[in-house]
Amino acid sequence: MEPQFFKSSYSNNGGDCVEVAINLAGTHGTVPVRDSKTSAGPVLNVPADAFASFVAGVKRGQLGVG
Structure with a gap:
C-alpha cells in the first residue's frame, strides 16, 4: 500500500x-x-x-503552536 499524503486544511501559509x-x-x-x-x-x-500523542498535544495547546 502506498502512502496517500495530504496537507491540513489549515495549511494556507504559502x-x-x-x-x-x-x-x-x-x-x-x-x-x-x-x-x-x-x-x-x-x-x-x-x-x-506517537503521532496521535503529538496531535492531541497540539489540540490541547501544550506544544506552544496552533
Missing part, C-alpha cells in the same frame, strides 16, 4: 507545510511525514501512537 499519510497507521503502525515543498525528498515514518 507552502511552508508538512504532509502526512494517515492511511498507513492501521496497517503499518506508522504515519509517514514529509516536507510539502519537496515531495520527492525524505520521509520520516513516525510511530502511529
